[in-house]
Amino acid sequence: MKNVPLADVDHIDRAVLPIGTDYPPGHVLDWHAHRRAQFLYGATGVMVVDTADGTWTVPPERAVLIPAATRHRVRMLGVSTRSLYIEPDAVPWWPATCTVVDVPPLLRELLLAAVDFEVDYSLSGREGCIAALLLYEIAERAPLPFHVGIPAAADLAKLCREYLAAPDVGVTNAVWAARTAMSERAFTRRFRSETGDSPAVWRTRARLLAAVPLLRTASVSEVGGRLGYASPAAFTAAFTRAFGMPPSRFASSSGVHAGHDGR
Structure with a gap:
């Protein structure tokens, strides 16, 4: 059907x-x-x-x-x-x-x-x-492992969903703590208790997940740069550690021919 x-x-x-x-x-x-x-x-x-x-x-x-x-x-x-x-x-x-x-x-x-x-x-x-x-x-x-958890608490879930929609390497634990009116230490402890990860680790994984759809239309080099990685090699290494395969597996035809795509 x-x-x-x-x-x-x-x-x-x-x-x-x-x-x-x-x-x-x-x-x-x-x-x-x-x-x-x-x-x-x-x-x-x-x-x-x-x-x-x-x-x-x-x-x-x-x-x-x-x-x-x-x-x-x-x-x-x-x-x-x-x-x-x-x-x-x-x-x-x-x-x-x-x-x-x-x-x-x-x-x-x-x-x-x-x-x-x-x-x-x-x-x-x-x-x-x-x-x-x-x-x-x-x-x-x-x-x-193409997954990231969302906290049950509404305020933390809102932060996470907004970040998934627009990942920004400039966001820090201090920024998130201020938005929830908590100290950075208390916020980090609370976030880890809800997700099992520190906020920084969670954001890194969220950015790597965001790379998957971006790779449909951009090269490995371009996507790595947009997500804050200093070089295509650094991006490829992080992506491969997270998902067990290099980003070139998902890259567009233009991307897989870009230099240093990690293949």
């Missing part, structure tokens, strides 16, 4: 409903939740998924597992999606929080085949086997 609203087919007696959807650049799916669990794969572009607990950046050709009934928002940056909406009872192993995963070639081809199914596809034969195999393949995926 393609470009079909989930609400029109959610009642269908199928554990797995595959739907492909094309979105205009910059489209935002505002806060909502699904009764079913969702496997959201970006065949193109970058997705940013927000929940009350955190933000997950989904690079091209990766996917995010969204638990059933989880309120979330998705920002689409040049994305064509292939989604599976799955009855919760069919996936008792589904993660309790959103999880970004890799999508190897077999899983990708199964997804591409599944979105051509009719809504009431046959459970016997090829289509039923593909639906079952999809669940086996998803269960084998290991989580990727």
